[in-house]
Amino acid sequence: MSELASLVVFCLLAVVILGTALGVVLSNNLVHSALLMTACFIGVGIMYITLEADFLGAVEFMTYSGGVAVLIVMGVMLTHKGEGVPSNPFNGRKIWAAALSGTFIAVMGLVSTFVTSSSQGGFVSEDTVGDLADMMLNSYILPFEIAAVLLLAALLGAIILAKGDEES
């Protein structure tokens, strides 16, 4: 029964994620693309929760379907060209891009037949927040600090790029 339930949940989530992702790339309206991308990120976050990664699911909801979606919508709004212009057209390389993506899926499907899932399964944590905090502040303290510096640099760089230097 629970196996059937997990199968149904996985299929529903896969349909939602792939359908909204296809909508993002096929839509001719950039605002529709942004909204569908938010739905896609919500689906991915629910999939993290079904994979026993509940903290990562919460992070996905907050950063991607919260922060990144707002940023993208702001970008769409600030670079709007006016009514009547299709805001999200394809370029002339649509066929080649589709062929390359199809080839990629075919190769990955072929490769995935060689994947052997181990029977003992992976690690399931009772307290993902505590375990992640323990790892992040003990053995992975250097990447943590580098991520802090990276975020500061990205913050300053984004402000300087968007504001310009007409003051100096």
Next chain:
Amino acid sequence: MSIGLTHYLLLAAMLFAIGMFGVLSKRNIIAVLMGIELMLNAVNINLVAFNRFMPVHDLTGQLMALFAIVVGVAEVAIGIALAFRIYRDRNTINVDELNRMKG
């Protein structure tokens, strides 16, 4: 039939291919950024699925996914700022028209 690692890997490969199609076939620079975000999410699904199904003894995969999210968010902030700057300087965000360095 139970859901295993292969299903998640196939789903992530399809999501990556859709994002790659968006990156290669779109004209608007913000649509290209959206495709990059889809590809980043596909990679994160892979990391979390490996942590769930491969024989490991800690949450390294989830931590790597967390760092990947940090880098991806920094990248999209810079990308939007760049797009805004390009729009102000050139009055276009069509990637086909941004060819001043073409030889």
